[in-house]
Amino acid sequence: MTLNVSTIIEILGTVAFTISGVFSAMQKRLDALGVVIIGFITAIGGGTIRDVLIGYTPVSWMRNIDTPLIILVTAFVTILFKKHIKSFKVTLFLCDALGLGLFTIIGIQRGLNVGLHPGICVALGTITGCFGGVIRDISLNAIPMIFRRQEIYATACIIGGSIYILMLHVIDPNIAKLIAVAIVCSIRILAVRYKIKLPVG
Amino acid sequence: MTLNVSTIIEILGTVAFTISGVFSAMQKRLDALGVVIIGFITAIGGGTIRDVLIGYTPVSWMRNIDTPLIILVTAFVTILFKKHIKSFKVTLFLCDALGLGLFTIIGIQRGLNVGLHPGICVALGTITGCFGGVIRDISLNAIPMIFRRQEIYATACIIGGSIYILMLHVIDPNIAKLIAVAIVCSIRILAVRYKIKLPVG
């Protein structure tokens, strides 16, 4: 692992989604290993589906022990510090929003790297961002946020992802990445804060 | 995309399953993007699982923008015309039956193309036909039709698919395709119309 912007984004996304998975599982009172497993699949779920769809196998997290170690350490630290965290619900929401933004951009970049159509790349980024949380929610027997009414979720990925691809023609890719991550997170957070909804289909 | 019988079947199957997904999602009162996403995953779900199982990656719908565009246009037209459609339930059922037949035969053909055993090809066709609907139903938190008691569903794929493989030894492949699609659809429709059931296992 060399430390560039993409790698840092990937590590942060992994940490954010692990925390969100651990918090979801602790709310459901799972046992210690169950909590770690849900943290794990939340962190690697989106990227794994992305890798399988584009045929990048063995999938990313299996190629070395780095990602699993980051997830395990994050999960244990989260479990240890849970007493010091005031609001499970807010922490879960913010980590989920952050992971969503980070993984969406990573997913789009992977699609561009293998030469897919920009529109397909936005779909791939949305899948990468959303499906860790989808698998987490299905595993915990909850309706995935992405399918819940009155939540801007995939919308944030599609808007932020499309802007990212447009920005690539204009500014430095690393700066574009950071701005795009901020856009996805902001849309998600503002939509929930101000109860912005899409119309019923 | 060149227009031959297989391509036409694939496009019709994509349209039929998109409509069935959009109707299912509208019944559950999802927001506009949720409706489009459910239409999308219903249309590409079965083929994606098929491609992943046989190692055809990037999976079919990612290889160019045609399939996503067909799905998006179909979804928007369906949403626009929903007021003019009398019975959601009947439209959903007929589109689902049509998609089932079309995708089963496409799936079998893909299996034969890569040299799999005919029995495996029938399984692959059944997976291709059934799993768009399975993912649609799981996403909407309903029990998948394929697992519901007293529904002839996978049975239709297995019978129609087996007849297709037998017909290939006797008649023109394109005519065999059309007959086989008709058989799968007819079995499904007649089974529901006349309440034909399999015995309990």
Add this chain to the structure above:
Amino acid sequence: MTLNVSTIIEILGTVAFTISGVFSAMQKRLDALGVVIIGFITAIGGGTIRDVLIGYTPVSWMRNIDTPLIILVTAFVTILFKKHIKSFKVTLFLCDALGLGLFTIIGIQRGLNVGLHPGICVALGTITGCFGGVIRDISLNAIPMIFRRQEIYATACIIGGSIYILMLHVIDPNIAKLIAVAIVCSIRILAVRYKIKLPVG
């Protein structure tokens, strides 16, 4: 198929998980084909996910007709003999525990064969062992055992799998396989028998 220890373990695991799937489906009163399908996906689910993750495609069960035939014969025999089986619940539990042990070790061995890190191989073995049952339970709309509180499930795979990898440095691989399978099954059975639980996370 040549008959060596790995092949025998694979066949036994397939038979055990088919029976566990068939019993689960019969308890839910599915129709005959539904019962066979649930038996099928329980038997091939874990191995299929493993193959997809490491990029071994077409996945194992599609490469020849042997595995599907073993599953079909097992399913029919199980359905025929159901009257003679006293306790569905105990049979289901024991077959599930046996399949868990057998498939965990097969999964780890496949990972080692493609040169993955030992820690990743234990994860891959756990996935292979657990996900047939997970897909079975999700299909039947039940909470997967792996996520249920107060069940030692993945824990058994992780402990038995880690011991297997350590034993490989010391004793004959075939003997190590058999001992490791026995360890996974025993931990699972003893944990349920004596109600051993992990602490809440």
